[in-house]
Amino acid sequence: MSPFPLPNPLKIAAIKTENASTKTFILDGKLDAQPGQFVMAWLPDHEDKPFSLANVDPLSLTIADVGPLSHALHQLDIGDSIWIRGPLGKGYTLPTLSTGKTAHALLIGGGYGVAPLLYLAKQALQLGYQVSMVIGARKETDLLLVNDFKTIGTSLWLTTEDGSTGIRGLVTDAIPPLLAEASIRPTVVYTCGPTGMLQAVAAVGAAENIPVQVSWEEHMRCGIGLCGSCEVGEGWLTCLDGPVFPFDPVMVSPHTTTP
Numbered sequence: 079m080s081p082f083p084l085p086n087p088l089k090i091a092a093i094k095t096e097n098a099s100t101k102t103f104i105l106d107g108k109l110d111a112q113p114g115q116f117v118m119a120w121l122p123d124h125e126d127k128p129f130s131l132a133n134v135d136p137l138s139l140t141i142a143d144v145g146p147l148s149h150a151l152h153q154l155d156i157g158d159s160i161w162i163r164g165p166l167g168k169g170y171t172l173p174t175l176s177t178g179k180t181a182h183a184l185l186i187g188g189g190y191g192v193a194p195l196l197y198l199a200k201q202a203l204q205l206g207y208q209v210s211m212v213i214g215a216r217k218e219t220d221l222l223l224v225n226d227f228k229t230i231g232t233s234l235w236l237t238t239e240d241g242s243t244g245i246r247g248l249v250t251d252a253i254p255p256l257l258a259e260a261s262i263r264p265t266v267v268y269t270c271g272p273t274g275m276l277q278a279v280a281a282v283g284a285a286e287n288i289p290v291q292v293s294w295e296e297h298m299r300c301g302i303g304l305c306g307s308c309e310v311g312e313g314w315l316t317c318l319d320g321p322v323f324p325f326d327p328v329m330v331s332p333h334t335t336t337p
């Protein structure tokens with residue numbers, strides 16, 4: 079459970095193919111981390127890159143094959159090592175509920191953005207929250223981790239842009255029917271995914287007067303607040319002050335003021 083301040087090799091215990099471009103790597107190790115925190119993953123001859131925690135025990139990373147490092151990771155087999163540094167950054171805030179109380183957490187993810195929400199959903203359910211999960215993708219075969227969210231007991235809403243399953247449209251199209259059906263109004267919306275999706279979700283949150291926590295993605299190099307490459311807004315460092323921020327929907331980036 080100890081953190082890895084320096085890159086620490088962890089062997090791959092299992093690999094799950096999630097869709098045509100995404101695999102989950104289940105590592106032989108565990109980490110004490112908040113949902114929404116990330117690790118830096120490294121392979122020899124590559125730059126290390128940040129990845130969200132889909133699970134912490136065992137440590138699991140859900141990775142889309144999009145470029146040099148992610149492609150190299152996709153070529154690995156069971157028994158190979160990935161060097162892990164972390165956990166890093168600030169995660170989602172999930173208030174503890176008083177005994178006998180319940181609350182409703184609404185989680186909305188697109189692309190590999192569903193990965194950190196799986197770990198968040200598990201924690202929220204353990205704390206006594208009702209959890210609704212909206213997963214969006216272009217088409218049915220792109221949807222990620224659907225069975226994992228079903229298995230742990232979230233109320234699941236799917237959206238696809240081509241209408242191949244679930245609601246035809248974007249993740250935000252699931253929000254009105256979900257709110258109409260919910261017996262308890264969500265107290266917080268937690269979201270992770272492409273920037274445009276985060277902004278659209280934040281705008282709906284503002285219109286509905288529900289606070290939104292977003293996991294923001296910026297290019298990272300050091301992951302620990304030293305290089306400045308992940309600056310967002312006026313002086314916020316995504317790796318240190320985020321990646322999870324409360325979102326101001328009128329901004330392109332998550333903050334208007336300096337820290």
Ligand SMILES: Cc1cc2nc3c(=O)[nH]c(=O)nc-3n(C[C@H](O)[C@H](O)[C@H](O)COP(=O)(O)OP(=O)(O)OC[C@H]3O[C@@H](n4cnc5c(N)ncnc54)[C@H](O)[C@@H]3O)c2cc1C
Pocket residue numbers: 116127128129130131139140141142143144145146147148149189190193294295296297298321
């Ligand atoms: C906080 C944080 C958490 C992250 N968590 C995850 C995670 O859980 N899973 C994951 O797969 N990635 C995650 N990423 C992205 C990851 O860090 C890398 O950027 C990604 O794997 C690409 O690295 P690369 O070296 O393979 O390719 P790069 O050279 O970095 O990218 C290759 C090309 O693909 C583009 N690209 C990058 N990402 C995507 C994408 N998702 N879809 C389409 N094009 C893309 C880039 O703009 C570039 O043009 C996260 C990033 C951040 C900041």
Ligand code: FES
Pocket residue numbers: 297298299300301302303304305306307308309315316317318
């Ligand atoms: S990645 Fe270096 S300061 Fe954030």
